Amino acid sequence: MRLIVVRCGAPEVEVPQLSVLRELVNIDSLEVLDLSAVPARQELRPLDEAALEELPVDPTPSLDEISARPDVGHLGAPDFAPQRPGRELRFVVVGSDAALSAVLTRMMRADYLWATVGYVPLHPDSAAATNWSLPANRAAAFRLACAGTVRPAPVIRNDASIVVAGSATISAVDGGTLDAEVIVDDATLIYPEKVRNTRARFYGQFGVKLVPMTDAPGIAAVRLTTPLTVAEENRGGRGLRGAIGSLMSRSLTPAQVQAWSETPGLSWLVDRAPLEPAGIDPRSLLSGRAVQAGGVDLRVTIDGVPGPRPVKRVTFYRHLRDLQIVRI
Known part of the structure; x- marks a missing residue:
């Protein structure tokens, strides 16, 4: 797994060392990005580049091809992404729900939602943490985000192409x-x-x-x-x-x-x-x-x-x- 920790306005939050993470999951690469509290598009370019490196060509149907299909299978239960990169690319976002929204919005607009996402909320009233039953303890949330199991969920957006992370x-x-x-x-x-x-x-x-x-x-x-x-x-x-x-x-x-x-x-x-x-x-x-x-x-x-x-x-x-x- 290639793990990229995206700290949004939280440089003081310690990231577990690679050796510690390897005891939990098979990680061969760890990167840490320190960005603004709500990162702008330009700050998220390293995520775009990482997705392109791990999956240079996406062989699966495009969004236009999916929307043109006569069936509505994509409206049913959320499913695992059909893309199969050489290794799993996981982004762990440390920050607010607004920061997570910014990351998910960029992923959606650049069409690499196949990458997996973990979340470490900074605030106890995080709606996203409640929605996904994330641990209140930050250390436990970090362990889950880095080594936990992916469970697909619907992506909710508005007509301005902004993703709702929490509410x-x-x-x-x-x-x-x-x-x-x-x-x-x-x-x-x-x-x-x-x-x-x-x-x-x-x-x-x-x-x-x-x-x-x-x-x-x-x-x-x-x-x-x-x-x-x-x-x-x-x-x-x-x-x-x-x-x-x-x-x-x-x-x-x-x-x-x-x-x-x-x-x-x-x-x-x-x-x-x-x-x-x-x-x-x-x-x-x-x-x-x-x-x-x-x-x-x-x-x-x-x-x-x-x-x-x-x-x-x-x-x-x-x-x-x-x-x-x-x-x-």
Whole structure:
């Protein structure tokens, strides 16, 4: 195996010595790249070069040839890559979900997703680590990433050719309630609101969160019921009214708290109730191969990185090739 460790904004993270790794797996080459926290395309050229060295000519069907086929076999359970390089090429990404997204995006665009990928997350709240059940202990995560077994998973991308490593959200650019339509395959997750509820705070239509699945069809999506970000003063008030608000929020459902906040004479009971960001409605869960959204001034955020500008429509869908990821 040719192992390339890609440290993204983490030069302090120690990489096990080659002799130690050889006790775990057959490694004949170890390289370490220190890149930016979210590496740009130019920084990832060594990965392109390594893929070309290990597989100078790809004899398998191209993406155009796959998409032209009348069958839909590529929409089923994720499968192992058909390419057979002389030796396994494995990239171990050390960094954030955004860093992993940058690496996977480059691999997808240059079409060498046949290379295997391990991940060592730097942050305990990594959505990708949760999706793939990666160890919380960094040493254990390193051992798994370097010597673990590859288990293919769907690659989820958007129409701007950016891969989702952990999660993505679609929200209003101003952070308020979302006036848009969101469809998962042929099922509607969000309907456009005829009158936008600008007073919604505790419960409303604030967007969609989606995560890649480890199996077909590929995407799981839920409705966001609270804003993605909440000012510190809205995380729970102090004093008697704060205590009353906290008590009421525990006694009522979020939808009921929202209704009380809009009712004269009752609003003071809940106006200082605590508010957690990015709340979801688990009952709204839908899965599918594609998520399409259309509206006004949509903000698309992938692995914590917002898009450069608002958009009117966006599509997330399953790529034609699968990810060769090391996971439990």
